[in-house]
Amino acid sequence: MDKSFIVSDDAPAVQSDAVPNPSRRHFIEAAGVSVGALAVPKAAISAVAEKTVLTATHWGMVRAVVQGGRLLRVEPFEKDPHPTKMLTAFADRVHSANRVAFPAVRKGFLDRSTRGDTSRRGKDEFVRVSWDQALDLVTEELRRVKQEHGNGAFFPGSADWQSAGILHSASALTRRLLGLHGGFTDCSGDPSIAAAMVIVPHVLGDLEVYGQQTAWPTILEHAKNVVFWGCCPLKNNQIGTHPADHGAYGSLDALREKSAQHRINVISIDPRVTDTAQYTQARWIAPRPNTDTALMLALMYVLYTEKLHDAGFMSKYCYGFDRFLPYLTGESDGTPKTPEWAQSITGVAAADIRQLARTLASGRTMLITGYAIQRADHGEQPYWALIALAAMLGHIGLPGGGLGFSYHYDNGGSLTAKNPGIVGIPAGENPVQTVLPFERVTSMLLNPGKPFDFNGQSMVYPDVKMIYWAGGNPLTHLWNTAQVIDAWRRPETIVVADPFWTPTARFADIVLPATTTFERNDLEVCGAYSQRYIVAMHQAIDPVGEARNDYDIMRALAKRLGFEEKFTENKSEMDWLRGFYEQARRAAKAADKLDIPDFDSFWNGKGYVEFPVPADAKDHVVHSEFRQDPQQNPLGTPSGRIEIYSKQIAGFKYDDCPPHPTWLEPVEWLGSAKAKKHPLHIVSPHPQFRLHSQLDNTILRKAYEVHDREPVWLSVADAKQRGIAQGDVVRIFNDRGSVLAGAVVTDRIMQGVVMLQEGAWYDPDVPGDPHAMCNHGLINVLTLDKGTSRLAQGNIANTCLVEVERYGKPIPEVRAFTVPA
Numbered sequence: 001m002d003k004s005f006i007v008s009d010d011a012p013a014v015q016s017d018a019v020p021n022p023s024r025r026h027f028i029e030a031a032g033v034s035v036g037a038l039a040v041p042k043a044a045i046s047a048v049a050e051k052t053v054l055t056a057t058h059w060g061m062v063r064a065v066v067q068g069g070r071l072l073r074v075e076p077f078e079k080d081p082h083p084t085k086m087l088t089a090f091a092d093r094v095h096s097a098n099r100v101a102f103p104a105v106r107k108g109f110l111d112r113s114t115r116g117d118t119s120r121r122g123k124d125e126f127v128r129v130s131w132d133q134a135l136d137l138v139t140e141e142l143r144r145v146k147q148e149h150g151n152g153a154f155f156p157g158s159a160d161w162q163s164a165g166i167l168h169s170a171s172a173l174t175r176r177l178l179g180l181h182g183g184f185t186d187c188s189g190d191p192s193i194a195a196a197m198v199i200v201p202h203v204l205g206d207l208e209v210y211g212q213q214t215a216w217p218t219i220l221e222h223a224k225n226v227v228f229w230g231c232c233p234l235k236n237n238q239i240g241t242h243p244a245d246h247g248a249y250g251s252l253d254a255l256r257e258k259s260a261q262h263r264i265n266v267i268s269i270d271p272r273v274t275d276t277a278q279y280t281q282a283r284w285i286a287p288r289p290n291t292d293t294a295l296m297l298a299l300m301y302v303l304y305t306e307k308l309h310d311a312g313f314m315s316k317y318c319y320g321f322d323r324f325l326p327y328l329t330g331e332s333d334g335t336p337k338t339p340e341w342a343q344s345i346t347g348v349a350a351a352d353i354r355q356l357a358r359t360l361a362s363g364r365t366m367l368i369t370g371y372a373i374q375r376a377d378h379g380e381q382p383y384w385a386l387i388a389l390a391a392m393l394g395h396i397g398l399p400g401g402g403l404g405f406s407y408h409y410d411n412g413g414s415l416t417a418k419n420p421g422i423v424g425i426p427a428g429e430n431p432v433q434t435v436l437p438f439e440r441v442t443s444m445l446l447n448p449g450k451p452f453d454f455n456g457q458s459m460v461y462p463d464v465k466m467i468y469w470a471g472g473n474p475l476t477h478l479w480n481t482a483q484v485i486d487a488w489r490r491p492e493t494i495v496v497a498d499p500f501w502t503p504t505a506r507f508a509d510i511v512l513p514a515t516t517t518f519e520r521n522d523l524e525v526c527g528a529y530s531q532r533y534i535v536a537m538h539q540a541i542d543p544v545g546e547a548r549n550d551y552d553i554m555r556a557l558a559k560r561l562g563f564e565e566k567f568t569e570n571k572s573e574m575d576w577l578r579g580f581y582e583q584a585r586r587a588a589k590a591a592d593k594l595d596i597p598d599f600d601s602f603w604n605g606k607g608y609v610e611f612p613v614p615a616d617a618k619d620h621v622v623h624s625e626f627r628q629d630p631q632q633n634p635l636g637t638p639s640g641r642i643e644i645y646s647k648q649i650a651g652f653k654y655d656d657c658p659p660h661p662t663w664l665e666p667v668e669w670l671g672s673a674k675a676k677k678h679p680l681h682i683v684s685p686h687p688q689f690r691l692h693s694q695l696d697n698t699i700l701r702k703a704y705e706v707h708d709r710e711p712v713w714l715s716v717a718d719a720k721q722r723g724i725a726q727g728d729v730v731r732i733f734n735d736r737g738s739v740l741a742g743a744v745v746t747d748r749i750m751q752g753v754v755m756l757q758e759g760a761w762y763d764p765d766v767p768g769d770p771h772a773m774c775n776h777g778l779i780n781v782l783t784l785d786k787g788t789s790r791l792a793q794g795n796i797a798n799t800c801l802v803e804v805e806r807y808g809k810p811i812p813e814v815r816a817f818t819v820p821a
Contacts, residue, residue: 053540054607056243056524057517058164058691059084061533061608064518064540071095071518071541079610082249084238086689089698090518094544096697098501098817100513101545103134109493109509118489122507123768125821131546135553138468138510139560141493145466146182151432153465154184155491157441161691162471164243165522165537166424167576170471170497170514170550175427177554178468180563183432185462187441191477193371194439194794195379196405198455203387203643205636212529213404213412214366216251217618220258222400224363225265228282229386230292231370231408232274232685239691240410243535245527247414248407256280265359269295271683272713272755273748285356286750287346289681290376290666290799295353296385297663298342301328302357303392309361310394317630318391319637320645324660337663345663345671347750365393367403372685377666377799378656379788385661388644396642397627404622410528415618417611418594419531420587422523422580425551434462437793442478442785445487453790456652466493470514470550475503476693476762476778479795480736480785485770497553499544500697501819503762513547520549523577526608534584534596536607549573577603649791656789667786668801670752678734678801680718680754684779687757696761697817706742708814710777713755714804719745722804729807731773732756734800737781739774740807754804758797763816775812 048068052075055064061077074090076083104126108114129137145153156178158171178184189197193209200208219226237248258264259281268277269285269292277284287295303309304325314321330336339350367390373382386403395401406412436444437454440461448463478484488494488507496508499516518540526533543549551573558567571579581599588594596602596609625633634640638648650659658664668674670681686692689700704711707729714724724730728743732754741756749755756779764772774781783800787793 053538054535055517055537055540056164056526056535057090058161058239058241058243058694059086060240060244060246061526061535062087062090064090066540069541080246082246084244084246086238086695086700089695089700093695093698094516094518094541096500096817098697098819099499099544100501100505100511100547102513103129103131103546104511105129105134105137106509116492118492119768121489121494121509121768122485122764126511131548131556134510134512135556135560138495138512139557141466141495141510142181142557142561145493149463149465151178151181151183152185152434152462154178154181155441155444155464155467156184156186157467157469157474158471161241161694163517164524165517165520166422166524166580167522167573168515168520168550169424172425172427173550173554174468174470175430176425176567177558179428179430180558180566181561183430185432185434185436185444185464186430187438188435189437189439189794191438191795193374194437195374195788195792196371196383196794198792198794199374199380199383200387200405201636202646202649203384203637205634205640209371209405211406211622212416212620213406214400214402214622215415215618215620216248216254216413217415218399218621219366219413220251220254220264220400222364222398223264223366225267225360225365226255227267227269227360227365227367228274228276229269229367229369230373231270231368232276233368233408234276234279235274235688236370236408236686237411240528242410242528243524243526245411245414245530245532247527247530247532248411251413252276252280267356267359271681271750271753275688278748285348285352287348288670289683289753290669291342291346291671292373292382293378293385293661294337294342294345294663295348296382296389297328297337297661298339298346298350298353299357299360300385300389300392301337302339302354303361303389304328306358308358309392313394313396314391314644317396317627317641319639319641319643320647320660321391323645324388327660327662347670360389360393364395364398364401365390366395366401368407369403369405370408371405372683372798374788375795375798377668377784377786377788377796378664379794379796380657380792381661381664387642388661391642391644397621397623399619399621399624402622406529412529414527414530415613416620417527417530417532417613417617418592419525419534419611420584420591420594421531422525422534422584424523424580425576436461437787439787439793439795441474442480442484442487445490446483452793453652453654454793455791456648465491466495467491468495468497469504469508470497473498473502473504473693473761475507476759476780478785479780479783479797481762481774481778481781482737482770483785484780485768497550499547502693503816506767506820512553513545514553515543515547515549519543519547521573521577523580530613532611532613534581534602534609534611536603538603538607652791654790657791666799667784667796668799670801672801674801678803680752680802680804682732682754682756682779682782682800682802683798684756684758684783684800687759690757690759693759693761696759706744707811709740709742709775710756710760710779711744712741712777712804713744713746713749715749715751715753716745716747717751718754718804719743722806724804724806729811730804731807732777732782732802732804734782734802736784737771737773739777739779739781740812741777754802761816763814765812776814776816
């Protein structure tokens with residue numbers, strides 16, 4: 001693969017999703033900058049020999065190069081077929097100047113007379129305390145809140161990516177501690193894919209969005225058409241929930257070659273030209289954001305009226321098509337879902353819609369979507385409609401055909417090895433049964449006692465009084481920052497454990513310094529789908545400053561609370577790791593007759609086990625057994641078939657989620673009256689050079705930021721209309737807030753749409769003011785905090801209208817990465 005897809009040479013073939021054409025030289029020069037108040041002086045280590053330590057991160061298996069107790073650099077694992085250039089950031093990150101160097105308590109919280117004044121969160125000074133003082137204070141609050149409010153008043157949050165590792169899992173450890181303390185209010189779902197996690201089981205009977213996809217080799221051999229609908233595998237597969245193996249990149253190489261030879265039609269449906277579209281020479285179709293369902297309905301209309309659909313498949317494998325058909329043809333509502341109807345909504349020409357439908361029906365078609373299209377108002381509908389479209393084409397369960405939800409995620413479609421799996425530390429039991437969808441965290445804090453609906457259930461928001469958040473950055477992550485700040489001041493106590501002074505840490509009462517991946521021992525599986533390796537995550541350096549592992553922090557709290565033995569089970573860090581590994585070793589021998597090394601040989605030897613890939617792995621096809629015999633292999637739906645119409649959802653009687661795929665106008669979009677005031681639709685994909693907000697506090701920013709701010713893409717026409725030039729600092733605003741960003745003027749985005757990647761650290765021009773302008777470009781200052789519908793309550797980050805103007809005032813300094821007073 002031409003690896004310039006991420007960072008190009010001086011004459012690039014492909015532009016980056018972050019900012020067009022950053023030169024390789026510029027990137028390397030940026031990555032060579034290394035600063036950090038906590039770093040070991042280079043003069044003290046120059047005479048010490050380097051050593052290399054194997055470990056793993058979300059970015060892949062790596063070798064940490066250490067000298068004199070300092071992480072010098074991180075090199076890719078030698079068997080990684082496509083390592084990411086983001087590895088250049090880790091030395092700078094570990095020794096960052098904004099590490100939390102010691103336990104700290106907010107000044108107003110430390111003073112008992114002002115402890116109840118939570119309005120100082122986000123602007124107060126912090127006071128250095130000892131570990132004993134900090135732990136005693138956390139313990140005191142855990143006891144007090146339990147006694148005064150009960151265990152339902154605790155909330156662990158921690159639903160973010162945190163760090164790799166199956167022992168030092170911040171979310172599992174937090175829940176383990178609070179569960180042993182009597183329980184807590186928990187959250188369910190995943191912010192990335194919340195709407196799909198609810199609607200897909202209703203339609204296909206299983207979660208699917210995290211399941212293994214049809215193997216790439218079958219697509220390359222059998223598919224005539226590959227459609228990327230709102231996703232960019234080339235960018236997002238750099239990372240993984242487990243360490244990324246990057247096994248999908250060879251298949252993308254092959255797809256590019258077949259596209260160039262006109263053996264596979266590659267189509268990208270997206271408001272922007274993604275890196276994947278450009279790399280695979282895809283045909284670009286650009287609908288208005290949030291109108292995907294209307295486009296899919298029009299495609300289905302053409303398939304049906306031109307008799308291009310597979311009627312036999314619909315009859316044998318689907319339920320409720322006859323209930324959906326009157327809506328599609330307009331019999332039930334007087335509006336046939338014709339290409340002309342869709343043109344007025346999507347902006348895609350009717351002739352192009354007809355041509356696309358005929359192309360999809362001309363041969364084996366694989367529809368590949370990402371998570372972006374369901375992160376929108378009524379986000380359940382495009383996923384449901386895509387499933388219905390795939391069903392009408394009739395290719396589900398056939399080699400190279402059907403649909404897939406996770407080719408952009410964790411290198412989906414890679415071949416699965418014979419790995420027995422490895423299980424980490426259990427979170428344990430939670431005596432409190434209250435669980436709410438994660439996306440409603442802000443609403444929960446603002447509206448205790450208020451009822452709401454979720455997936456057929458009537459629920460009530462609990463009254464949370466104490467948050468313990470480890471391994472996440474919700475002040476950047478959650479939507480509508482002004483509301484988040486208001487909500488964040490409602491609990492009585494907030495504890496944050498993190499390696500860095502993130503925006504969330506600044507809004508805490510007690511901040512505990514945690515270690516990074518390179519400062520502790522752990523284990524991992526490399527390749528969430530391929531399961532190719534079990535890898536030893538060796539500690540590379542001593543904890544920086546006074547940082548401690550999450551496990552050790554929790555153990556110390558458990559000791560003070562009187563249940564240390566239950567928390568640790570009398571095991572040390574290495575005892576846990578040995579137990580995890582040996583359990584996997586026994587399973588490998590029992591199930592697959594695989595004889596892998598014992599733990600000591602593994603840990604002290606090469607540090608990884610590579611598992612064989614069966615010959616038939618390349619033939620894996622999702623739903624093949626269902627297709628062969630739907631009676632013997634029914635889906636998990638009530639009918640056992642693909643539910644184009646859902647009786648269960650019909651029974652919920654939700655006006656915002658009808659019982660079949662339906663076009664519903666978003667609360668704001670380019671076709672709404674709100675577009676007169678804010679005429680640009682802003683989309684916020686996953687960033688090119690970060691994992692959400694992780695790595696934003698590193699020198700990688702120098703490779704893509706514009707005037708030290710997040711870059712915003714504007715079309716040439718939109719920029720000209722507003723007098724904006726390449727490199728200008730601009731103000732992006734709506735009625736919810738405003739941010740500054742750096743203008744990138746490009747022909748890779750459709751007119752009327754702008755793009756600001758999610759994950760920039762929050763940097764208010766007035767610290768602590770919920771309505772402050774963010775100087776750095778945090779998208780969530782602008783987004784809505786509203787559920788997709790009463791069914792899934794997912795986030796709608798991609799439903800957002802804004803205006804953009806050139807910023808004519810003095811450009812403020814970015815302070816997001818400084819240490820608070």
